[in-house]
Amino acid sequence: MTNHSPSTAERTARMLAAYNRGDLATVLSLGEPLRDTEDSDETALLLLGAAQQGNGQLQDALDSFQRLVRRHPQVPEYWNNLSVVARQLGDLESAEHALLQARTLAPQEAQVHYNLGLLYAQQQRWLQARHALLDAVQLIPGFVDARLQAAHACHQCGDNQGEEAMLAGAATWPPQPAEQALLLATMLSGQGDQATAFHVLSQAELPDGPDAQAMSWRLAVLRGAMHERSNQTELAQAELDRIPAHVLASPQDHAPALITALWQARAAIALRRGQPELAAELYEHLLARDDAPEASATAAFGLAGARDKQGRREEAWQAAERAHAIQWNLASALVPELTVEGSHALTMTAHGVSHREHDRWTPLTAPSSRESPVFVVGFPRSGTTLLEQMLDSHPDFRSMDERGFVYELIGRMQAAGQSYPNDLARMTQGEANQLRAIYGDMAAKVLPDLGQRRLVDKNPLNMLCLPMIARLFPEARIIMCLRHPCDVLLSCYMLPFRSPPFMVLCSSLQRLAEGYVQAFEHWYRQVEVFAPRVLEWRYESVVSRFDEHVVRLGQFLDVDDTAPMAHFAEHARAKGYISTPSYAQVTEGIHRKAVNRWHAYREKFEPVLPILRPVMARLGYDE
Template sequence: MSNPSDELAARMAAAYNAGEMAQVVALGEQAAAGDSTGEFIALLLGSAQQATGRMDEAIETFSRLSQQHPAVSAYWNNLAVVRRQRGDLDAAEQAFLTAQSLAPDDADVRYNLGLLYTQQRRWPFARQSLMDAVALAPAFIEARLQAAHACYVCGDNTGQEAMLAGAAHWPAQPAEQALMLAAMLSVQGDLPAAFDALARAQLPDGLDGHAMRLRIVARRIALLERSNQMPVALRELQQLPLATLDALPPDDARTRAEGWAAHAALALRAADYAEAADFYRRIAALRVDDESVAAANFGLAAAYDKVGMSRESWAAASAAHAAQLSIARDVVPELLAPDSQPLAMSGHIVSRATYEAWTPLAAPPAERSPIFVVGFPRSGTTLLEQMIDAHADFRSMDERAFIHELTEGMALVGQRYPEDLARLDQTDADHLRAAYFRMVADVLPDLGTRRLVDKNPLNMLCLPMIMRLFPEARIILCLRHPCDVLLSCSMQPFRSPAFMLLCSSLQRLAHGYVQAFEQWHRHVETFSPRVLEWRYESVVSQFDDHVARLGRFLDVADASSMARFAEHARAKRYISTPSYAQVTQGIHRKAVDRWHAYREAFAPVLPMLRPMMEKLGYDD
């Protein structure tokens, strides 16, 4: 005679496999009423209750299962997932941690815990948990995508690239994930893969599908504008008529905001500043999320600045920084302390006496060393990078933090930076150089015999590492009036959480600027590197002379191609820094002395800046 419970379990399993969740629930509830539920029946019942949105009942079922079988990780994981979906996030975390303690090698548990931390905006925890899931299951694409996103939010570009390795060959993604993937691939400069991810996005049915199509068009326009493909972007804009955006349901603020943002960006590029400002004000008013509010206010600040409305521009930029501060608070809360140092590297000093005690090591000559372009952000480093890259003998790799990552790599093997640079032997130094060039090869596999241009402004804070590995390297320090630099930084949406915090107030930004240059000058006195000072204002006024001077510094016989950098930048398509549009326009004086229109805002920080301004050859 067959067991009734076994028959019921078989009927429930058949209904479950057929997708008939309501039937599973009905059968399971009959079993519960008869008090004959077994472990498998309860599991099917809880899963069906979850699938049909009966979350409270699913929580009760999975709670009972996990209490009856406390050593089974899967039941705790199921309970945690339902609690997360129900919004009981603290209880969900405890259940996930219990599941993880029972099955530390279960990638699904770590993935689900990472999703919980993402929902809580606890980004460092999300990043670690999701990357742990990928380490356990490297082919787990959903985990790789979410881990990459957490890295993206945390400003971990290297981690993001590692998580997205091979993403161009991933299966088509649901539309929301495809939008996320395209955004990250574009940041890496892989525009073909970004456009392909959007083209293959899996759209939902009905009104949701219609909204997603509009969001995909808006993202395509953003990518086209970001890569300076303006004619194509304008053609795409015809697929995003304002009437269609206005007809969206009132609660679909995100689609409307993204559509308006596409219109605003192209209006700004077309110098229709009034229209751009109108769109940005409307987007900011929707308050979709902190990212949207920050981006809209940065755009609004740019539009106001173009028409000389400096007070309104500064107010919009301040609103943008307030929104970014909320973002950074979730990523680097430790930097919110008044005495924190967002530019932590500025505190690392190597004295002359320490340097003289370094063991001499063999190193590459100048012609086989990178050319380092450094300076505080917004000092003209991207313009210079494109100039050098326009010459056939050189190749830049956009902005990479590889030198900084070497300093972090020392810590991973128990070495202190910069103190233990003195203890490196030849093998250590060779390994560090090899690690650097491996990272370069991932970005520039076709570098060949061309000389590498490593442009990262804040490599100015890593001069000890540069001098230990490449003591003969040529270094170009980009200079610009400090107040113009700080104004430009204040108007830009930087992705680095630490830099968001640095720019959150002009006082903090000015302090960071002074610290950076105090360290730089101390290290120049210590190391006596081969440095060319590249002063933005002089380049603008005496361009040809400075191109020739640059050629002599780099031992280039004919530097004329460097003068055609704007044409080169337009052909390059993707430039990762905020200067992506400006460098395509050639040399002009519009960016010189912009800060005078904002003198009132700068008055409180001028006493702090003035000694450094004088040292750099500037006045107010």
């Protein structure tokens, strides 16, 4: 009996049938003769490459797909297939080349943009990843995997608005594999949406096999971290207690991601419980692991805080320097223009209005004081969160946590082709009303139950946006929070910030001092132009004469009964998530521990005191 050699069409049909039923062995057997045949059938060669890839024969699959793109360079799917295999083999340069070819051939193919975004994310090229993934979502808005990864890229780039937009509707997304659920819940929690974050974790799909147990522990650790971040330390500890003792006893035997998350959560709780020695030990362990840059920076900042509480100032400073060195490298990749000599991180200080320009503003009708938001401003770490929680504890007010809505309005102006702040002069009534409506819609999404209560917009660096505030809400009450500049700078230097420009600003005391002076020079220039209704809220005076200053606050805001504001600490503990680094401090009530804290680091401040002295004198502070 002679062996029958199937025809090309018959071979291809049999390979397709085998592939569809998952029989890769038959596909490989039938396709073996095609390996050395240059004129083999296109579909058969594609099936062979797919089967080789599925069977782990990646180099063979690469060869098959390379043959396909040589023979049919106009087919984007073949380039996409080639890129996937090249990426699996670690040849990221070839993978990028193939995806760029596919994108040129099929610019409307969302999967190509998505794969390119994943490749860039793998390389930590976050700006490019963000761009590619947002393109994928624009093409298919319901592409959940692309939305998740785009949100992550936005997060890494410090694009909070983009991250929030990508996560919109996440509560209705299907259950996610556990690894993706961890990422999604972490971002949702960071956005303040704790309820959806816990929901995502409750639906997480565990992997099969022995990895399931370790993944369930990672989910528990994240729940614990989220509880701690919401000032629920008992619930946080209860989640961490789910982790067996042997995991802590032999960390080398367990997944690095589990151990890193566990130590981070335990260290945060240790600091909350007044155990800086334990926290420092855990942060030292984390730094010794040489984790991803973001995790290492977080650990170094944590170590700085723990050493400071121990009174070991020099070690605290060294840890902070280490954290800033890591963040500098991160920021250099994201905002390289801000890391060159002579650049300014607070770019909004360049956008002011002169008296002469203000005189040319067309008159517009505007909301009354009670119809306008209360703006809480000041340089970060000046006590804005404390004041925000005081106001939020009063039944007449509602705070929406820290939002960049005023900056978003400026961005909307610029996107419409208008120059900020120059075109504020020519703004029509309709344009002003439209921007107020956009602001109101954004606020309503955060506080749908605001009702008749007055909105509190606490964003420290809104102090740089006074022209926009004065144009839309000229009758608004503005509270400028003040604190000794050296205490402000020390606090900024010792804490992590996600915003890349702020990473650059806080990278040295000199940059911080120069930025602080620029911010207040800009503020006072604009105050002279617009003469807004401003109350200066001085942190040191408030903590020493709290009742007196609460009365002053009530008078400024036309509030008769200010008694509820005295219970801000209890309110903050019950509120849950608070977005700023002060989330723990505001639950402790009024105390003087943070006053003149900088004295312990005075020698570090000597070089920058000449920069600060003029603004210190204007603000009423001495050394």
